[in-house]
Amino acid sequence: xxxxxxxxxxxxxxxxxxxxxxxxxxxxxxxxxxxxxxxxxxxxxxxxxxxxxxxxxxxxxxxxxxxxxxxxxxxxxxxxxxxxxxxxxxxxxxxxxxxxxxxxxxxxxxxxxxxxxxxxxxxxxxxxxxxxxxxxxxxxxxxxxxxxxxxxxxxxxxxxxxxxxxxxxxxxxxxxxxxxxxxxxxxxxxxxxxxxxxxxxxxxxxxxxxxxxxxxxxxxxxxxxxxxxxxxxxxxxxxxxxxxxxxxxxxxxxxxxx
Amino acid sequence: xxxxxxxxxxxxxxxxxxxxxxxxxxxxxxxxxxxxxxxxxxxxxxxxxxxxxxxxxxxxxxxxxxxxxxxxxxxxxxxxxxxxxxxxxxxxxxxxxxxxxxxxxxxxxxxxxxxxxxxxxxxxxxxxxxxxxxxxxxxxxxxxxxxxxxxxxxxxxxxxxxxxxxxxxxxxxxxxxxxxxxxxxxxxxxxxxxxxxxxxxxxxxxxxxxxxxxxxxxxxxxxxxxxxxxxxxxxxxxxxxxxxxxxxxxxxxxxxxxxxxxxxxxxxxxxxxxxxxxxxxxxxxxxxxxxxxxxxxxxxxxxxxxxxxxxxxxxxxxxxxxxxxxxxxxxxxxx
Numbered sequence: 400x401x402x403x404x405x406x407x408x409x410x411x412x413x414x415x416x417x418x419x420x421x422x423x424x425x426x427x428x429x430x431x432x433x434x435x436x437x438x439x440x441x442x443x444x445x446x447x448x449x450x451x452x453x454x455x456x457x458x459x460x461x462x463x464x465x466x467x468x469x470x471x472x473x474x475x476x477x478x479x480x481x482x483x484x485x486x487x488x489x490x491x492x493x494x495x496x497x498x499x500x501x502x503x504x505x506x507x508x509x510x511x512x513x514x515x516x517x518x519x520x521x522x523x524x525x526x527x528x529x530x531x532x533x534x535x536x537x538x539x540x541x542x543x544x545x546x547x548x549x550x551x552x553x554x555x556x557x558x559x560x561x562x563x564x565x566x567x568x569x570x571x572x573x574x575x576x577x578x579x580x581x582x583x584x585x586x587x588x589x590x591x592x593x594x595x596x597x598x599x600x601x602x603x604x605x606x607x608x609x610x611x612x613x614x615x616x617x618x619x620x621x622x623x624x625x626x627x628x629x630x631x632x633x634x635x636x637x638x639x640x641x642x643x644x645x646x647x648x649x650x651x652x653x654x655x656x657x
Numbered sequence: 658x659x660x661x662x663x664x665x666x667x668x669x670x671x672x673x674x675x676x677x678x679x680x681x682x683x684x685x686x687x688x689x690x691x692x693x694x695x696x697x698x699x700x701x702x703x704x705x706x707x708x709x710x711x712x713x714x715x716x717x718x719x720x721x722x723x724x725x726x727x728x729x730x731x732x733x734x735x736x737x738x739x740x741x742x743x744x745x746x747x748x749x750x751x752x753x754x755x756x757x758x759x760x761x762x763x764x765x766x767x768x769x770x771x772x773x774x775x776x777x778x779x780x781x782x783x784x785x786x787x788x789x790x791x792x793x794x795x796x797x798x799x800x801x802x803x804x805x806x807x808x809x810x811x812x813x814x815x816x817x818x819x820x821x822x823x824x825x826x827x828x829x830x831x832x833x834x835x836x837x838x839x840x841x842x843x844x845x846x847x848x849x850x851x852x853x854x855x856x857x858x859x860x861x862x863x864x865x866x867x868x869x870x871x872x873x874x875x876x877x878x879x880x881x882x883x884x885x886x887x888x889x890x891x892x893x894x895x896x897x898x899x900x901x902x903x904x905x906x907x908x909x910x911x912x913x914x915x916x917x918x919x920x921x922x923x924x925x926x927x928x929x930x931x932x933x934x935x936x937x938x939x940x941x942x943x944x945x946x947x948x949x950x951x952x953x954x955x956x957x958x959x960x961x962x963x964x965x966x967x968x969x970x971x972x973x974x975x976x977x978x979x980x981x982x983x984x985x986x987x988x989x990x991x992x
Contacts, residue, residue, distance in 0.1 A: 449886050474888030485880045487743040488933035501876050501887045506869035550879070554887075 401461045402426045403448070403558050403589055408456035410440075410447050418443050418454070419614045425558065425589040425606075430581060432600040432621075433593045435610035436634055441593040442482060444610070445560045448591070449479055460558065474502035478556035482563050482593075484547045486535045492546045493531040496522055499553030521552035525579050541572040548579060558589040565594060577603040597625060597638070597649045609633055622647065631655055666937045669930050673944035680951040681725060685717045687955050719853045720845045724954045725947040726860050727845075727909045728919055732946020733939055734902040735920025736927070737867055740874035740935030741898045742803050748920035749906040752806075752899055753813030754789045758910035759841060760817040760824075761785025766836045767824045778840065779855055779911040786907020789813050790900060803881075806899065843914035843969030845954050856908040863905025866897050871936030874898075878935060916969045918976025919946050925983040 403425040410418035418440040425431045433441045447454035450466060450473065458465045465473060478499070486495055499521070500514040522528040525545040535543055544564065551559060561580065565573040573596070581603055584590050594600050600607060600621060607624040609617045611633040617624040630638050636651040685697040690712055692700065699705040700713035731749060738747040749755055765771045765781035796809035821841070828834035873894040876884035881891055910916075927941045953971040 446882075449882075451882055451885060470885075470890060471888035474886060477886065479883065479886040481880065481882050484883060486878060487880070488878050488935065490878060490932065490934055494932070494934055495878075498875060498879060498887065501872055501889070504872065506872045 403591075404457070404459045405444070405448070406457040406459070408444070408447055408454050408458060410443055410452060410454045412452075417613050418447065420456075421610070421615055422456075423608050423615065423618050425591055427557065427589050428584050428587045429606060430584040430590040430592065430604050432604035432607045433591060433610065434595070434597065434600055434607055434624075435616075439610040439633070440613045441610055442562050443613075444608075445479070445562055445591065445593060448560060449473075449477060471502050475554065476557045478551045478554035478559045480547060480551045480559075480561040480564050482566065486543075486547075489534040489536040491532050491534055492527055492538065492542075492549075493518065493522070495535050495546055496527075496531075496549045496553050499550045502554060517553050517555055518549075521549040522546075524552060524582065525549040526575070541568055541575075544568055544572065544576060545579075548576060552579070552583060556588070558591070559583060561590070561592045563593050563595065565596065565599065573599060597630075598647075601625060601647045601649065625649060666931050666941065669927075669941050670944060673941055673948060677725065677944050677948040677951070680948045680955075681721050684721050684724065684951050684955050685713060688712070688717065688958055715849075719850045720848050720954065721951065723848050723853055723856070723912060724845050724951045726857065727913045727916065728947040728950025729943040730860055730863065730905045730909045730946070731916065731919035731950070732923040733864070733867070733943035734898075734906055735946070736924040736935070736938040736942035737870060737874065737898050738902060738920070739924050740877060740938070741895065742807060743877060744807075745925065746921070747807075748917075749902055750814065750917065750920070752789075752793060752810040752902055752906075753817060754786045754793075754903045754907050755910050755915060756814040756817035756821070757789030758782040758786040758907050759915055760820045761788075762840050762911070762914070763821050763824045763837045766833050766840065767828065769829070769833075771836065776851070776855065779852065782911030783855075783859070783907060785817070786903060786911065789817065790903035790907065793899065793903065794896075803895075806895070839967065840914050841969070842967035843916040843972070844957070844967050845913055846957070846965070848912060852912045856912040859908035860905045863901045863903075863908065866901035866904065870894060870897055870901075871939050874935035874939075914967075914969060916950070916972050918972045918980065919950060922976045922980045922983070923949060925980065929983060929986065 761781040
């Protein structure tokens with residue numbers, strides 16, 4: 400069966416389990432939000448899927464263990480937007496997005512027509528094509544985030560993992576980034592996105608995985624996961640909740656105390 | 658013009674290749690005996706007088722070839738190390754191999770073996786570079802972080818420099834001290850085909866180890882995590898660049914002495930023309946490094962002051978102002 404599946408994944412660092420027995424599944428075209436307080440293990444989960452850290456348990460993509468895949472094979476299927484992604488050199492936006500095509504090229508190969516098509520499509524989708532010749536060092540935070548998202552989309556992967564892609568963005572750009580991810584899900588890409596804004600998570604995600612203290616507190620539809628009890632346990636806050644008929648909203652307004 | 662170069666790096670590479678060839682011809686023309694272009698060309702294929710044939714084929718050719726190879730090595734490894742370490746201030750000196758080769762050479766002079774054989778200095782220098790490479794591999798093998806690599810390189814470099822100072826301090830006689838200082842200043846003077854045969858294969862071996870690293874260096878522009886997720890084997894990339902640099906630069910320094918600034922300045926100069934993408938910097942940096950060193954070597958033959966200008970000195974005198982100028986021009990774009 401196709402899908403990205405985590406089964407009993409545990410990650411230990413320095414003798415401490417920072418992720419314990421985590422199991423969930425991401426289907427093609429599904430947008431899954433990883434939520435939870437700081438230190439819950441959200442980024443660690445993404446890093447374990449990508450093989451950036453060693454993990455016990457099984458991580459299986461389309462019936463094949465990810466750990467057994469060749470690096471380039473894995474890179475073509477799993478794309479990643481790291482948190483606060485750096486760009487170390489003043490490259491143009493287009494050349495930055497072009498880096499996403501590396502998994503498709505051998506070390507000496509130049510890009511072909513298909514690569515340029517993928518780059519332009521990713522940049523148009525993220526609304527960054529009009530500044531393709533500008534250096535990333537001269538872009539605003541929102542423009543830069545869109546370029547880095549385009550870089551990940553340009554990979555053309557089956558699954559896209561994004562670590563807080565909306566951090567430090569204004570509300571308009573937050574919505575824009577989530578809409579781009581939704582559109583990718585619409586094209587059949589499985590999305591895993593780490594986020595802190597619960598309203599945005601409710602609005603955009605098909606499924607939420609609530610992590611707390613390195614283990615899963617709840618998995619399911621946003622409504623099933625974001626109950627008062629779960630939110631109180633995981634975040635230690637009181638939330639105001641309401642619905643306008645099309646979307647649900649949650650805003651924290653007080654700490655629960657000890 | 659800059660835009661055309663940025664889109665088509667082959668345009669810049671073609672210009673640089675022509676420039677390198679012109680520099681080589683100029684280098685063959687100037688010296689104690691000045692030749693015309695046609696005299697140089699005919700002598701280089703043995704079709705001139707015996708004297709001219711000898712000057713060009715035996716004296717100038719090995720010097721030209723070594724200069725081009727040394728400059729290309731320093732330029733290429735500078736660009737590769739800057740890409741690997743994601744630091745525009747990195748150069749081949751960073752890994753500590755140049756200083757260690759220097760220590761080997763100075764040891765040969767200190768022990769007096771340099772006077773016994775012309776190969777003693779380059780062989781000792783090569784051993785110094787080899788030991789530094791092995792120590793670097795042991796120090797940085799377990800940890801794959803770039804910081805460990807830089808710190809290990811700095812440590813090796815400092816230790817080698819301390820050793821050189823110690824040798825100079827206890828130099829057996831003023832002549833040895835002068836030989837040590839002269840060697841440290843770098844030169845291509847009186848280099849022969851034997852020197853070329855000694856260093857050439859190792860220089861080429863180092864180049865071969867670094868072929869095809871450009872894609873990995875490009876991916877590293879996005880940080881090591883992103884590079885890993887783009888399918889790059891970072892450990893392998895790191896060792897190919899570091900060991901390739903150590904082997905080729907160690908061999909270069911062993912026959913040419915210490916020559917600074919090429920590895921630092923050349924990649925910056927190339928960036929001004931074709932942008933900062935690490936992969937696209939490699940070949941032009943090699944070509945420009947070869948050209949720059951060949952031209953600098955011509956300057957060492959000018960009759961200036963009492964003694965003769967040394968190649969390392971020319972590179973420092975020309976390179977440092979160039980570096981400051983480039984930093985001035987590109988300030989703000991490196992953030």
